[in-house]
Amino acid sequence: MPGTAAYPLDSVDRTILTLLQADASLSTAEIAARAGASQSSVWRRIEKLEAAGIIQRRVAILDRKKLGLNMMVFAHVKLQAHGQRTLPAFEDAIRRFPEVVECHTLLGETDYLLRVITRDTESYETFFRKHLSQVASVQFTNSSMAISEVKSTTELPLSLLW
Amino acid sequence: MPGTAAYPLDSVDRTILTLLQADASLSTAEIAARAGASQSSVWRRIEKLEAAGIIQRRVAILDRKKLGLNMMVFAHVKLQAHGQRTLPAFEDAIRRFPEVVECHTLLGETDYLLRVITRDTESYETFFRKHLSQVASVQFTNSSMAISEVKSTTELPLSLLW
DNA sequence: TATGAAAAGGGGTTGCT
DNA sequence: AGCAACCCCTTTTCATA
DSSP, rough: OOOSSSSOHHHHEEEOOOOHHHHTOOOOOHHHHHSSSOHHHHHHHHHHHHHHHEEEEEEEEOOTTTTOOEEEEEEEEEEESTTTTHHHHHHHHHHOOEEEEEEEESSSSSSSSEEEEESHHHHHHHHHTTTTGGOOOOOEEEEEEEEEEEEEEEOOOOGGTT | TTTSSSSOOOHHHHHHHHHHHHTTTHHHHHHHHHTTTTTTHHHHHHHHHHHSSSSEEEEEEEEEETTTTEEEEEEEEEESOOTHHHHHHHHHHHHHHHTTTEEEEEEEEEEEEEEOOOSHHHHHHHHHHHHOOOOOTTEEEEEEEEEEEEEEEEOOOGGTTT
16 A cells, blocks of 8 residues: 555654664664664564565665766656657666666656766767657757755655654 | 765776665675675775765665655745855755755756655645745745656666776 | 564674785 | 684574563
8 A cells, every 4th residue: 555654663663764764784783772672673673664665775875976977967858749658668768778867757847857967068968969869759858957966865754754 | 086086996896886886785795706806805995985985875765655755846946136145045944844855956947956755745735835935035936746756766877987 | 473582693894914 | 905713793593472
């Protein structure tokens, strides 16, 4: 049932999720101390949260600019006619482009919002001219380069829930 | 020096980064096997990559919808006059809103792009009316609800670099 | 079905070469 | 960088509620 947790989350679960989405390298012992439960209990709860898919995965977040990926662009894309195969064809192409790290379907004026990461402006233009704009059914795009990050986190606002 | 790695990355480092940004729960032994290096060497390289800030942090990615955060909105925001204190004031407010998980400065028509996550449409409207639109100097906003995710990853396209 | 205590096993961490 | 020892944390077992 989407929109509802598969099982109720108590305060120990909430502490686990809050801590792990901030720092996935915490030991179960450290989490247990802060959550007020035993180490083995916390370990089992984490397993359940992973099995339920509430914890999707653990990842390392890398520094884009330190690696030389200096260009980030948000591109709105609108497609032409919405035939039966237009959307799947576009979406398959998108999934194959490594430059596109996110693609969201939007309600509103444009059909898609893409987050595109490349090395620099030149490589973005190459991507745009040779790949993105070549995908059939793209009507128009509106690309905006991201200049600075005021805020950026992968942490969900769990405080809104509890 | 932004845009350049603090030190050159060889193929072992590249393998480490590629694997860890996909799955941060991999053991150093597993990474070592795939990278063709010893376990302790891989461990020390990871420490160096963390010290250099190339690996920023390790986090757990949670399932937004399973937790009941069903609403995600991308909001373009344009400010009024750009006085000396207009931007910092807006940015400070943004950083305090838990609903705003990302805020990027954009080159182009609008000033900012926000990614906002809330429980549902009602809670988004409350956030928008009582918080976002109340921030002084907001001239206009353009909010688009995200309907579905075609692609979404925190993995940087390292293949573009090497 | 979930818990805490404790044993067993594997991997992170360190010193040495 | 690699090897090996050590220590800590993950994982399992067991007893209890």
